[in-house]
Amino acid sequence: MRPAPLSLLLRRAARALLVAALALTMTAQPVMAQSILRDAETEAYLHEIAAPIIAAAGLQPNQLDIILIGDKSINAFVAGGQAVYIHSGLIEAADNSNEIQGVIAHELGHITGGHVITSGQGAKAATGISLLSLLLGAAAMAAGAGEAAMGVMMAGQQAALGKFLAFNRVQEASADAAAIGFLDRAGISGKGMLSFFLKMRKEEYRYISSYSEIDPFMQTHPLSGDREAALSADVLKSPNYNKKTDPALDVKFKRIKAKLIGFMDDPTTALRKYPETDQSPSAHYARAYAWHRGAYPDKAIEEVDKLVASAPNDPYFRELQGQILLESGKPKEALAPLRIAVRGSRGTPLIASLLGHALVATEDPANLAEARDVLKVAVARDRDNPFAWYTLGMAYARLGDEPRAQLATAERYALIGDNRQAMASAEAAMARIPRGTPDYLRAEDIALAARGAASDRRK
Numbered sequence: 001m002r003p004a005p006l007s008l009l010l011r012r013a014a015r016a017l018l019v020a021a022l023a024l025t026m027t028a029q030p031v032m033a034q035s036i037l038r039d040a041e042t043e044a045y046l047h048e049i050a051a052p053i054i055a056a057a058g059l060q061p062n063q064l065d066i067i068l069i070g071d072k073s074i075n076a077f078v079a080g081g082q083a084v085y086i087h088s089g090l091i092e093a094a095d096n097s098n099e100i101q102g103v104i105a106h107e108l109g110h111i112t113g114g115h116v117i118t119s120g121q122g123a124k125a126a127t128g129i130s131l132l133s134l135l136l137g138a139a140a141m142a143a144g145a146g147e148a149a150m151g152v153m154m155a156g157q158q159a160a161l162g163k164f165l166a167f168n169r170v171q172e173a174s175a176d177a178a179a180i181g182f183l184d185r186a187g188i189s190g191k192g193m194l195s196f197f198l199k200m201r202k203e204e205y206r207y208i209s210s211y212s213e214i215d216p217f218m219q220t221h222p223l224s225g226d227r228e229a230a231l232s233a234d235v236l237k238s239p240n241y242n243k244k245t246d247p248a249l250d251v252k253f254k255r256i257k258a259k260l261i262g263f264m265d266d267p268t269t270a271l272r273k274y275p276e277t278d279q280s281p282s283a284h285y286a287r288a289y290a291w292h293r294g295a296y297p298d299k300a301i302e303e304v305d306k307l308v309a310s311a312p313n314d315p316y317f318r319e320l321q322g323q324i325l326l327e328s329g330k331p332k333e334a335l336a337p338l339r340i341a342v343r344g345s346r347g348t349p350l351i352a353s354l355l356g357h358a359l360v361a362t363e364d365p366a367n368l369a370e371a372r373d374v375l376k377v378a379v380a381r382d383r384d385n386p387f388a389w390y391t392l393g394m395a396y397a398r399l400g401d402e403p404r405a406q407l408a409t410a411e412r413y414a415l416i417g418d419n420r421q422a423m424a425s426a427e428a429a430m431a432r433i434p435r436g437t438p439d440y441l442r443a444e445d446i447a448l449a450a451r452g453a454a455s456d457r458r459k
């Protein structure tokens with residue numbers, strides 16, 4: 001599991017142009033603490049539970065991203081037509097897969113309902129600001145002035161955005177109705193959607209005394225009495241109401257939740273939620289992360305060894321084993337578990353890039369060619385991974401292929417929105433890569449796009 005920069009989130013959101021709800025500013029945490037979390041197991045799980053609902057909504061599962069944000073507040077929102085964002089806090093607050101499916105179905109209802117804010121529509125009149133320009137401004141600041149400046153700006157807009165982003169009652173009711181249709185068509189119970197919304201409302205009452213502690217989900221998706229009544233009636237009369245979730249999905253859910261708690265909570269809290277007396281696989285998982293983050297590598301390895309003993313070929317257990325070894329300064333020992341993890345996950349790019357990182361970290365020249373090859377395949381399948389590009393650039397540089405090191409660096413800067421550096425690196429690559437080759441054309445594309453983006457900003 002690895003956080004990606006917030007600028008990547010903003011870049012994705014800005015690319016979509018129309019933004020329905022962005023709750024970045026409503027959390028008690030500083031904005032800069034937020035980032036996209038990339039984790040192969042969680043991404044595979046979210047894709048698996050969402051795919052039938054996305055298909056039932058008439059959308060293409062491969063064209064819709066479900067993006068996990070590392071933020072302990074409870075929220076989910078949509079940005080543009082192509083992505084549903086879920087806070088890690090929402091998964092922590094859920095009790096089973098069916099609740100998360102309900103939230104995803106509801107968010108898809110906002111997407112298919114076209115509940116988007118266009119500049120100039122009512123929202124702008126209400127607050128006098130354009131969310132789009134705010135987003136683009138924030139992205140520009142992230143690239144230029146650093147995240148601290150952005151945090152200040154976002155905080156200043158907090159009150160205005162709170163009202164600005166909430167869906168209205170009509171939109172909430174229509175998203176519910178759409179969601180129930182999707183779940184019905186997918187043969188999934190709406191029980192989780194109902195129980196999750198009701199649970200959130202209880203939370204809202206609990207924290208009502210302090211505005212900043214109200215979880216944003218209920219503010220962006222208000223649950224009125226009318227809405228609750230309609231939702232309950234529709235969910236109850238569905239033929240799928242008593243349909244059970246595949247038990248295998250809930251096993252996966254427990255693991256994901258434990259992993260997120262281990263990764264996101266402070267280690268003491270995680271260890272309290274999963275005390276030593278709990279010997280379930282999820283508890284070992286949570287504690288392995290907690291100990292690792294608390295800088296107790298030996299304890300972390302002890303926990304992960306128990307997981308591996310219970311399922312030696314589980315790719316995600318092996319991935320964690322490799323990650324802990326790598327990050328505690330034992331890259332050579334990390335190679336064997338990471339190779340098993342890559343094989344077992346059919347070359348999942350995030351895990352492959354971790355193997356590439358470990359190979360480079362051994363500082364053994366004999367490993368560099370393999371590192372380059374592994375990382376090339378990883379970025380070909382998943383371009384949105386700045387750290388993989390960084391590591392690939394390092395492998396090329398150590399192999400003496402400076403032009404391709406520059407190209408990988410250009411890719412990384414383009415991805416994190418640093419157009420000036422992207423352009424400089426791409427031009428350096430073009431100067432030495434033979435004209436007309438695929439690598440040359442790619443460098444040319446990056447240089448052109450970066451130049452275009454830079455001149456757009458000047459206007």
Ligand SMILES: [Zn+2]
Nearest residue numbers: 167172175221
């Ligand atoms: Zn909603």
